[in-house]
Amino acid sequence: MADVKKIATRESYGNALAELGDKYENLYVLDADLAAATKTGIFKKKFPDRFFDCGIAEANMMGVAAGLAATGKIPFASTFAMFAAGRAFEQVRNSIGYPHLNVKIGATHAGISVGEDGATHQCNEDIALMRTIPGMTIINPADDVEAKAAVEAAILHEGPVYMRFGRLAAPVFNDPETYKFELGKGIQIKEGKDITIIATGLMVSEAIEAAKALAGEGIDAGVVNIHTIKPIDAEIIIKNAKETGLVLTVEEHSIIGGLGSAVADVLAENYPCKLVKIGVNDEFGHSGPAVDLLKEFGLCADNIAAKARDAVKAK
Numbered sequence: 001m002a003d004v005k006k007i008a009t010r011e012s013y014g015n016a017l018a019e020l021g022d023k024y025e026n027l028y029v030l031d032a033d034l035a036a037a038t039k040t041g042i043f044k045k046k047f048p049d050r051f052f053d054c055g056i057a058e059a060n061m062m063g064v065a066a067g068l069a070a071t072g073k074i075p076f077a078s079t080f081a082m083f084a085a086g087r088a089f090e091q092v093r094n095s096i097g098y099p100h101l102n103v104k105i106g107a108t109h110a111g112i113s114v115g116e117d118g119a120t121h122q123c124n125e126d127i128a129l130m131r132t133i134p135g136m137t138i139i140n141p142a143d144d145v146e147a148k149a150a151v152e153a154a155i156l157h158e159g160p161v162y163m164r165f166g167r168l169a170a171p172v173f174n175d176p177e178t179y180k181f182e183l184g185k186g187i188q189i190k191e192g193k194d195i196t197i198i199a200t201g202l203m204v205s206e207a208i209e210a211a212k213a214l215a216g217e218g219i220d221a222g223v224v225n226i227h228t229i230k231p232i233d234a235e236i237i238i239k240n241a242k243e244t245g246l247v248l249t250v251e252e253h254s255i256i257g258g259l260g261s262a263v264a265d266v267l268a269e270n271y272p273c274k275l276v277k278i279g280v281n282d283e284f285g286h287s288g289p290a291v292d293l294l295k296e297f298g299l300c301a302d303n304i305a306a307k308a309r310d311a312v313k314a315k
Contacts (some may be wrong), residue, residue, distance in 0.1 A: 128257025
């Protein structure tokens with residue numbers, strides 16, 4: 001995939017906000033002293049009167065966002081995932097979730113791919129945390145095209161939304177001319193007969209590559225992109241489980257409480273079948289180059305293919 005264009009979804013987030021600022025005059029952006037990193041500085045430059053730097057006070061920023069939403073504005077509260085979901089969890093729960101306010105949370109630098117920033121900043125728990133908040137919608141886009149579409153979908157959705165963006169440049173595989181984002185709907189990238197690989201975020205492109213490698217070995221792997229983890233598309237999960245009888249989930253997040261857990265809930269209630277989960281195991285990350293860390297933690301096409309191959313053999 002060396003020739004494939006790559007863009008970090010945090011950049012897509014910043015660009016989308018700036019592009020949509022003209023269309024939605026009630027769109028406001030808040031940041032916690034990280035505008036250069038979250039890329040909200042792009043919006044700040046274009047719409048300085050609708051941008052507020054709340055300083056290194058993420059919990060307070062969520063309260064400010066709640067207040068703006070209560071006056072009819074559509075605020076995007078932006079910071080690293082570790083601070084948005086971790087440090088400010090109580091305010092997100094009580095000030096945004098409980099009154100079901102129309103606040104959008106732009107959480108960047110999620111997952112192991114934060115790299116050299118190390119375990120303290122590698123947030124692998126944010127999806128699990130946000131899933132527990134009633135009425136919270138969770139979106140984890142896979143590439144630039146999907147991320148930009150997700151930002152507008154969040155604007156159009158009434159209620160709190162948590163959006164997860166990455167630091168590492170991700171391959172752009174969606175066609176902007178034909179791509180259609182539907183909140184709560186998974187995307188069938190490839191049909192399969194032997195196993196279904198369900199992926200989200202940065203892992204979708206890796207799942208696609210894994211399926212290509214498996215095809216060369218005579219294994220027909222389907223690929224599903226789940227960009228909306230809550231509410232999750234149970235229909236597409238059940239459909240694929242019935243077709244292959246074997247499901248593998250892959251996510252740049254803890255295997256506890258994330259995509260794998262959400263898929264397991266669907267299967268257990270509707271169509272029990274063998275499920276294999278790939279993600280960050282019950283452990284913390286550590287500092288290192290992002291690409292190397294992804295390989296070390298098995299979040300790569302080679303490991304996805306290997307786990308799928310083993311699962312099919314044991315089927």
